[in-house]
Amino acid sequence: MESDTAQDGTEARSYGLIEDGAIGFSRGRIAWIGPHAALPAETRAQQTYDAHGRCITPGLIDAHTHLIYGGNRAHEFEMRLSGASYEDIAQGGGGILSTVLATRTAGCDALTAAAAARLARMCSEGVTTVEIKSGYGLDLETELHMLRIARRLGERLPVTVCTTFLGAHTVPPEFKESPDEYIRFVCEDVMPAAAREGLVDAVDAFCERIAFTPEQVARVFDAAKRLGLPVKLHADQLSDYGGAALAAHYGALSADHLEHTSVSGIDALARAGTVAVLLPGAYYFLREANAPPVAELRAGGVPIAIATDCNPGTSPLVSLLLAVNMACTLFRLTPAEALAGVTRNAARALGLSHEIGTLAVRKRADFIVWDVAHPVELAYAIGANPAHAIYKDGRPV
Ligand code: NIG
Ligand code: FE
Numbered sequence: 001m002e003s004d005t006a007q008d009g010t011e012a013r014s015y016g017l018i019e020d021g022a023i024g025f026s027r028g029r030i031a032w033i034g035p036h037a038a039l040p041a042e043t044r045a046q047q048t049y050d051a052h053g054r055c056i057t058p059g060l061i062d063a064h065t066h067l068i069y070g071g072n073r074a075h076e077f078e079m080r081l082s083g084a085s086y087e088d089i090a091q092g093g094g095g096i097l098s099t100v101l102a103t104r105t106a107g108c109d110a111l112t113a114a115a116a117a118r119l120a121r122m123c124s125e126g127v128t129t130v131e132i133k134s135g136y137g138l139d140l141e142t143e144l145h146m147l148r149i150a151r152r153l154g155e156r157l158p159v160t161v162c163t164t165f166l167g168a169h170t171v172p173p174e175f176k177e178s179p180d181e182y183i184r185f186v187c188e189d190v191m192p193a194a195a196r197e198g199l200v201d202a203v204d205a206f207c208e209r210i211a212f213t214p215e216q217v218a219r220v221f222d223a224a225k226r227l228g229l230p231v232k233l234h235a236d237q238l239s240d241y242g243g244a245a246l247a248a249h250y251g252a253l254s255a256d257h258l259e260h261t262s263v264s265g266i267d268a269l270a271r272a273g274t275v276a277v278l279l280p281g282a283y284y285f286l287r288e289a290n291a292p293p294v295a296e297l298r299a300g301g302v303p304i305a306i307a308t309d310c311n312p313g314t315s316p317l318v319s320l321l322l323a324v325n326m327a328c329t330l331f332r333l334t335p336a337e338a339l340a341g342v343t344r345n346a347a348r349a350l351g352l353s354h355e356i357g358t359l360a361v362r363k364r365a366d367f368i369v370w371d372v373a374h375p376v377e378l379a380y381a382i383g384a385n386p387a388h389a390i391y392k393d394g395r396p397v
Contacts, residue, residue: 059128135166
């Protein structure tokens with residue numbers, strides 16, 4: 001069982017393991033946690049459940065997804081395997097823009113059904129909180145539509161959905177010649193409308209030569225601040241463009257990707273307390289050569305989260321446990337770090353540390369009973385789904 005409680009011994013400490021533990025919960029919240037032997041004698045539970053030595057962790061948190069989209073980009077996968085780069089395809093009008101077209105023209109039912117299927121798959125593997133971004137509409141109607149679908153998915157499935165407005169994902173065809181005018185539209189028209197409808201938990205942007213400059217992103221972040229919305233950033237994914245420092249300057253919840261982040265960017269993240277969200281699925285799928293600077297992030301004390309980045313272009317990945325495994329094999333995180341990356345640090349990346357991410361009294365009773373004897377097995381196995389039982393807000397799923 002993984003909890004806030006630090007135990008003696010480095011191995012147990014790194015996982016926060018409680019041997020032979022017990023959890024009590026009531027009204028969807030954790031009421032008691034500790035070694036079974038320490039359970040107060042007067043404790044009376046309406047129901048008890050014996051996990052028979054199985055391992056229990058907090059519900060998993062996927063803090064970065066683009067789960068809602070029309071179509072797929074399998075054909076671009078073929079093109080990249082024949083030598084075209086992600087940037088080449090984007091500059092040729094494919095990439096994000098091809099998904100924008102497919103999303104704008106997909107019917108509501110088709111868009112919802114495809115996203116629900118992906119999300120159900122994630123939930124079956126222990127995800128109880130997911131972040132979902134807009135960013136494939138890039139017009140007022142479709143951006144709001146995506147965010148409404150995201151909210152509805154959270155009502156239909158046993159998962160908490162955090163929405164992120166990603167209007168500044170790329171420049172849509174209507175604004176091809178006037179990207180600054182598009183930023184004005186995002187800041188003054190779309191973002192306020194989405195926020196008014198309660199559809200925005202955070203604001204994101206794509207800071208990259210093929211997307212938006214740091215100056216344009218700053219305008220988006222200023223608009224978010226005016227609306228009282230936290231920010232996060234797709235930073236330094238394809239080149240060092242100062243994204244990490246920019247995110248830190250704005251006190252972002254997270255800076256995501258970071259394959260090309262420099263030492264000064266890492267220092268800035270450390271000082272700001274911004275979480276580094278690493279996305280091994282995108283690194284793997286784009287066959288990137290630069291891994292994010294994990295040793296430096298670790299040395300600087302930057303909290304590291306791991307997410308799927310589930311999207312049709314760079315990471316068609318619906319398994320958060322596979323992302324955990326890849327974080328270890330490709331990025332050299334320890335299994336304990338990678339698991340903290342989809343629990344404790346992922347909660348922090350969503351600004352929800354007070355609610356989820358660890359097993360602690362008063363937090364939500366979101367937890368998973370796994371068919372494993374030790375949590376390292378969650379990072380070790382590939383393609384196995386060891387989820388034995390899933391509890392969301394104290395209710396078995
Ligand atoms: O996180 N980099 C920007 N956004 C996505 C990719 C989106 C796409 O290619 O459709 C990412 O990698
Ligand atoms: Fe992304």
